[in-house]
Amino acid sequence: MVYGHKIDKNMEIWKIKQAIKALEAARGNGTSMISLIMPPRDEISIVTKMLGDEFGTASKIESTINRRSHLGAITSAQQRLSLYYSVPHNGLVLYTGTMVTKDGKGNGNTREVLHKFTVDLPEKHGRGGQSPLRFARLRMEKRHNYVRKTA
The missing domain is CATH 3.30.960.10 (eRF1 domain 1)
Structure with a gap:
Protein backbone atom coordinates (compact mmCIF):
# COMPACT_ATOMS: atom_id res chain seq x y z
CA MET A 1 0.00 0.00 0.00
CA VAL A 2 2.79 2.45 0.75
CA TYR A 3 4.21 1.89 -2.73
CA GLY A 4 0.84 2.71 -4.39
CA HIS A 5 0.55 5.90 -2.35
CA LYS A 6 3.99 6.99 -3.58
CA ILE A 7 2.95 6.43 -7.22
CA ASP A 8 -0.23 8.46 -6.69
CA LYS A 9 1.77 11.31 -5.17
CA ASN A 10 4.28 11.24 -8.04
CA MET A 11 1.39 11.31 -10.52
CA GLU A 12 -0.11 14.34 -8.77
CA ILE A 13 3.25 16.13 -8.83
CA TRP A 14 3.61 15.35 -12.55
CA LYS A 15 0.08 16.69 -13.26
CA ILE A 16 0.84 19.89 -11.36
CA LYS A 17 4.10 20.39 -13.28
CA GLN A 18 2.27 19.91 -16.59
CA ALA A 19 -0.38 22.44 -15.55
CA ILE A 20 2.30 24.96 -14.60
CA LYS A 21 4.01 24.51 -17.98
CA ALA A 22 0.71 25.09 -19.75
CA LEU A 23 0.02 28.20 -17.66
CA ARG A 111 -14.35 28.53 -37.10
CA GLU A 112 -13.44 26.23 -39.91
CA VAL A 113 -15.99 25.56 -42.65
CA LEU A 114 -15.97 21.85 -43.39
CA HIS A 115 -18.74 21.73 -45.99
CA LYS A 116 -21.28 24.12 -47.53
CA PHE A 117 -24.68 23.22 -48.90
CA THR A 118 -27.86 25.12 -49.67
CA VAL A 119 -31.06 24.85 -47.69
CA ASP A 120 -34.45 24.76 -49.37
CA LEU A 121 -37.05 24.43 -46.63
CA PRO A 122 -40.63 25.25 -47.70
CA GLU A 123 -42.53 28.02 -45.96
CA LYS A 124 -46.07 27.76 -44.67
CA HIS A 125 -48.69 27.38 -47.35
CA GLY A 126 -50.98 30.42 -47.28
CA ARG A 127 -53.73 29.47 -49.72
CA GLY A 128 -56.89 27.90 -48.42
CA GLY A 129 -58.85 25.02 -49.83
CA GLN A 130 -55.83 22.79 -50.39
CA SER A 131 -54.85 20.12 -47.92
CA PRO A 132 -53.00 22.05 -45.14
CA LEU A 133 -52.19 18.81 -43.32
CA ARG A 134 -50.43 17.44 -46.40
CA PHE A 135 -48.35 20.61 -46.78
CA ALA A 136 -47.50 20.56 -43.06
CA ARG A 137 -46.43 16.93 -43.34
CA LEU A 138 -44.21 17.74 -46.36
CA ARG A 139 -42.67 20.68 -44.47
CA MET A 140 -41.88 18.49 -41.46
CA GLU A 141 -40.43 15.76 -43.68
CA LYS A 142 -38.11 18.22 -45.46
CA ARG A 143 -37.05 19.74 -42.14
CA HIS A 144 -36.30 16.27 -40.75
CA ASN A 145 -34.21 15.45 -43.85
CA TYR A 146 -32.30 18.73 -43.41
CA VAL A 147 -31.55 17.96 -39.75
CA ARG A 148 -30.33 14.46 -40.65
CA LYS A 149 -28.13 15.88 -43.43
CA THR A 150 -26.49 18.46 -41.16
CA ALA A 151 -26.02 16.00 -38.30
Missing part, protein backbone atom coordinates in the same frame (compact mmCIF):
# COMPACT_ATOMS: atom_id res chain seq x y z
CA GLU A 24 3.49 29.59 -18.35
CA ALA A 25 2.80 29.36 -22.08
CA ALA A 26 -0.64 31.01 -21.79
CA ARG A 27 -0.95 34.50 -23.22
CA GLY A 28 -3.94 36.81 -23.43
CA ASN A 29 -4.86 40.14 -24.98
CA GLY A 30 -4.94 42.96 -22.45
CA THR A 31 -7.38 42.16 -19.66
CA SER A 32 -8.83 38.98 -21.14
CA MET A 33 -7.15 36.81 -18.48
CA ILE A 34 -7.50 36.96 -14.70
CA SER A 35 -5.13 35.51 -12.12
CA LEU A 36 -6.78 35.20 -8.72
CA ILE A 37 -4.63 34.10 -5.77
CA MET A 38 -6.35 33.54 -2.43
CA PRO A 39 -4.45 32.80 0.79
CA PRO A 40 -5.74 30.00 3.06
CA ARG A 41 -7.72 32.17 5.46
CA ASP A 42 -9.33 34.42 2.83
CA GLU A 43 -13.13 34.59 2.50
CA ILE A 44 -14.75 33.59 -0.79
CA SER A 45 -17.62 36.04 -0.25
CA ILE A 46 -15.21 39.00 -0.12
CA VAL A 47 -13.50 37.95 -3.36
CA THR A 48 -16.89 37.35 -5.03
CA LYS A 49 -17.97 40.87 -4.02
CA MET A 50 -14.71 42.26 -5.40
CA LEU A 51 -15.34 40.47 -8.72
CA GLY A 52 -18.87 41.89 -8.79
CA ASP A 53 -17.51 45.41 -8.33
CA GLU A 54 -14.95 44.77 -11.07
CA PHE A 55 -17.76 43.52 -13.33
CA GLY A 56 -19.55 46.86 -12.89
CA THR A 57 -16.37 48.77 -13.69
CA ALA A 58 -15.57 46.58 -16.69
CA SER A 59 -19.00 47.10 -18.25
CA LYS A 60 -17.97 50.73 -18.85
CA ILE A 61 -15.05 49.76 -21.13
CA GLU A 62 -15.59 51.42 -24.52
CA SER A 63 -13.94 48.82 -26.75
CA THR A 64 -16.47 46.06 -27.44
CA ILE A 65 -13.88 43.31 -27.83
CA ASN A 66 -11.99 44.23 -24.65
CA ARG A 67 -15.23 44.65 -22.69
CA ARG A 68 -16.59 41.26 -23.76
CA SER A 69 -13.35 39.40 -23.05
CA HIS A 70 -12.94 41.08 -19.66
CA LEU A 71 -16.57 40.45 -18.65
CA GLY A 72 -16.27 36.84 -19.83
CA ALA A 73 -13.17 36.30 -17.68
CA ILE A 74 -14.87 37.83 -14.63
CA THR A 75 -18.01 35.73 -15.15
CA SER A 76 -15.91 32.60 -15.51
CA ALA A 77 -14.05 33.40 -12.28
CA GLN A 78 -17.35 33.99 -10.45
CA GLN A 79 -18.73 30.67 -11.67
CA ARG A 80 -15.58 28.81 -10.59
CA LEU A 81 -15.64 30.43 -7.16
CA SER A 82 -19.27 29.39 -6.69
CA LEU A 83 -18.05 25.76 -6.63
CA TYR A 84 -16.16 26.38 -3.37
CA TYR A 85 -17.68 26.90 0.08
CA SER A 86 -14.39 27.97 1.64
CA VAL A 87 -10.77 28.38 0.61
CA PRO A 88 -8.82 25.09 0.90
CA HIS A 89 -6.24 24.81 3.69
CA ASN A 90 -3.35 25.41 1.27
CA GLY A 91 -4.97 28.37 -0.56
CA LEU A 92 -6.60 28.73 -3.96
CA VAL A 93 -5.18 29.92 -7.27
CA LEU A 94 -7.57 30.57 -10.15
CA TYR A 95 -6.57 31.39 -13.73
CA THR A 96 -9.40 32.21 -16.11
CA GLY A 97 -10.00 34.02 -19.37
CA THR A 98 -9.41 33.75 -23.11
CA MET A 99 -6.01 32.46 -24.17
CA VAL A 100 -4.40 33.55 -27.43
CA THR A 101 -2.92 30.71 -29.46
CA LYS A 102 0.37 30.75 -31.38
CA ASP A 103 -1.33 32.01 -34.55
CA GLY A 104 -2.77 34.99 -32.65
CA LYS A 105 -6.36 33.78 -32.41
CA GLY A 106 -8.39 33.31 -29.18
CA ASN A 107 -9.41 29.68 -28.27
CA GLY A 108 -12.99 28.98 -29.23
CA ASN A 109 -13.25 32.11 -31.44
CA THR A 110 -12.18 30.41 -34.65
Whole structure:
Protein backbone atom coordinates (compact mmCIF):
# COMPACT_ATOMS: atom_id res chain seq x y z
CA MET A 1 0.00 0.00 0.00
CA VAL A 2 2.79 2.45 0.75
CA TYR A 3 4.21 1.89 -2.73
CA GLY A 4 0.84 2.71 -4.39
CA HIS A 5 0.55 5.90 -2.35
CA LYS A 6 3.99 6.99 -3.58
CA ILE A 7 2.95 6.43 -7.22
CA ASP A 8 -0.23 8.46 -6.69
CA LYS A 9 1.77 11.31 -5.17
CA ASN A 10 4.28 11.24 -8.04
CA MET A 11 1.39 11.31 -10.52
CA GLU A 12 -0.11 14.34 -8.77
CA ILE A 13 3.25 16.13 -8.83
CA TRP A 14 3.61 15.35 -12.55
CA LYS A 15 0.08 16.69 -13.26
CA ILE A 16 0.84 19.89 -11.36
CA LYS A 17 4.10 20.39 -13.28
CA GLN A 18 2.27 19.91 -16.59
CA ALA A 19 -0.38 22.44 -15.55
CA ILE A 20 2.30 24.96 -14.60
CA LYS A 21 4.01 24.51 -17.98
CA ALA A 22 0.71 25.09 -19.75
CA LEU A 23 0.02 28.20 -17.66
CA GLU A 24 3.49 29.59 -18.35
CA ALA A 25 2.80 29.36 -22.08
CA ALA A 26 -0.64 31.01 -21.79
CA ARG A 27 -0.95 34.50 -23.22
CA GLY A 28 -3.94 36.81 -23.43
CA ASN A 29 -4.86 40.14 -24.98
CA GLY A 30 -4.94 42.96 -22.45
CA THR A 31 -7.38 42.16 -19.66
CA SER A 32 -8.83 38.98 -21.14
CA MET A 33 -7.15 36.81 -18.48
CA ILE A 34 -7.50 36.96 -14.70
CA SER A 35 -5.13 35.51 -12.12
CA LEU A 36 -6.78 35.20 -8.72
CA ILE A 37 -4.63 34.10 -5.77
CA MET A 38 -6.35 33.54 -2.43
CA PRO A 39 -4.45 32.80 0.79
CA PRO A 40 -5.74 30.00 3.06
CA ARG A 41 -7.72 32.17 5.46
CA ASP A 42 -9.33 34.42 2.83
CA GLU A 43 -13.13 34.59 2.50
CA ILE A 44 -14.75 33.59 -0.79
CA SER A 45 -17.62 36.04 -0.25
CA ILE A 46 -15.21 39.00 -0.12
CA VAL A 47 -13.50 37.95 -3.36
CA THR A 48 -16.89 37.35 -5.03
CA LYS A 49 -17.97 40.87 -4.02
CA MET A 50 -14.71 42.26 -5.40
CA LEU A 51 -15.34 40.47 -8.72
CA GLY A 52 -18.87 41.89 -8.79
CA ASP A 53 -17.51 45.41 -8.33
CA GLU A 54 -14.95 44.77 -11.07
CA PHE A 55 -17.76 43.52 -13.33
CA GLY A 56 -19.55 46.86 -12.89
CA THR A 57 -16.37 48.77 -13.69
CA ALA A 58 -15.57 46.58 -16.69
CA SER A 59 -19.00 47.10 -18.25
CA LYS A 60 -17.97 50.73 -18.85
CA ILE A 61 -15.05 49.76 -21.13
CA GLU A 62 -15.59 51.42 -24.52
CA SER A 63 -13.94 48.82 -26.75
CA THR A 64 -16.47 46.06 -27.44
CA ILE A 65 -13.88 43.31 -27.83
CA ASN A 66 -11.99 44.23 -24.65
CA ARG A 67 -15.23 44.65 -22.69
CA ARG A 68 -16.59 41.26 -23.76
CA SER A 69 -13.35 39.40 -23.05
CA HIS A 70 -12.94 41.08 -19.66
CA LEU A 71 -16.57 40.45 -18.65
CA GLY A 72 -16.27 36.84 -19.83
CA ALA A 73 -13.17 36.30 -17.68
CA ILE A 74 -14.87 37.83 -14.63
CA THR A 75 -18.01 35.73 -15.15
CA SER A 76 -15.91 32.60 -15.51
CA ALA A 77 -14.05 33.40 -12.28
CA GLN A 78 -17.35 33.99 -10.45
CA GLN A 79 -18.73 30.67 -11.67
CA ARG A 80 -15.58 28.81 -10.59
CA LEU A 81 -15.64 30.43 -7.16
CA SER A 82 -19.27 29.39 -6.69
CA LEU A 83 -18.05 25.76 -6.63
CA TYR A 84 -16.16 26.38 -3.37
CA TYR A 85 -17.68 26.90 0.08
CA SER A 86 -14.39 27.97 1.64
CA VAL A 87 -10.77 28.38 0.61
CA PRO A 88 -8.82 25.09 0.90
CA HIS A 89 -6.24 24.81 3.69
CA ASN A 90 -3.35 25.41 1.27
CA GLY A 91 -4.97 28.37 -0.56
CA LEU A 92 -6.60 28.73 -3.96
CA VAL A 93 -5.18 29.92 -7.27
CA LEU A 94 -7.57 30.57 -10.15
CA TYR A 95 -6.57 31.39 -13.73
CA THR A 96 -9.40 32.21 -16.11
CA GLY A 97 -10.00 34.02 -19.37
CA THR A 98 -9.41 33.75 -23.11
CA MET A 99 -6.01 32.46 -24.17
CA VAL A 100 -4.40 33.55 -27.43
CA THR A 101 -2.92 30.71 -29.46
CA LYS A 102 0.37 30.75 -31.38
CA ASP A 103 -1.33 32.01 -34.55
CA GLY A 104 -2.77 34.99 -32.65
CA LYS A 105 -6.36 33.78 -32.41
CA GLY A 106 -8.39 33.31 -29.18
CA ASN A 107 -9.41 29.68 -28.27
CA GLY A 108 -12.99 28.98 -29.23
CA ASN A 109 -13.25 32.11 -31.44
CA THR A 110 -12.18 30.41 -34.65
CA ARG A 111 -14.35 28.53 -37.10
CA GLU A 112 -13.44 26.23 -39.91
CA VAL A 113 -15.99 25.56 -42.65
CA LEU A 114 -15.97 21.85 -43.39
CA HIS A 115 -18.74 21.73 -45.99
CA LYS A 116 -21.28 24.12 -47.53
CA PHE A 117 -24.68 23.22 -48.90
CA THR A 118 -27.86 25.12 -49.67
CA VAL A 119 -31.06 24.85 -47.69
CA ASP A 120 -34.45 24.76 -49.37
CA LEU A 121 -37.05 24.43 -46.63
CA PRO A 122 -40.63 25.25 -47.70
CA GLU A 123 -42.53 28.02 -45.96
CA LYS A 124 -46.07 27.76 -44.67
CA HIS A 125 -48.69 27.38 -47.35
CA GLY A 126 -50.98 30.42 -47.28
CA ARG A 127 -53.73 29.47 -49.72
CA GLY A 128 -56.89 27.90 -48.42
CA GLY A 129 -58.85 25.02 -49.83
CA GLN A 130 -55.83 22.79 -50.39
CA SER A 131 -54.85 20.12 -47.92
CA PRO A 132 -53.00 22.05 -45.14
CA LEU A 133 -52.19 18.81 -43.32
CA ARG A 134 -50.43 17.44 -46.40
CA PHE A 135 -48.35 20.61 -46.78
CA ALA A 136 -47.50 20.56 -43.06
CA ARG A 137 -46.43 16.93 -43.34
CA LEU A 138 -44.21 17.74 -46.36
CA ARG A 139 -42.67 20.68 -44.47
CA MET A 140 -41.88 18.49 -41.46
CA GLU A 141 -40.43 15.76 -43.68
CA LYS A 142 -38.11 18.22 -45.46
CA ARG A 143 -37.05 19.74 -42.14
CA HIS A 144 -36.30 16.27 -40.75
CA ASN A 145 -34.21 15.45 -43.85
CA TYR A 146 -32.30 18.73 -43.41
CA VAL A 147 -31.55 17.96 -39.75
CA ARG A 148 -30.33 14.46 -40.65
CA LYS A 149 -28.13 15.88 -43.43
CA THR A 150 -26.49 18.46 -41.16
CA ALA A 151 -26.02 16.00 -38.30
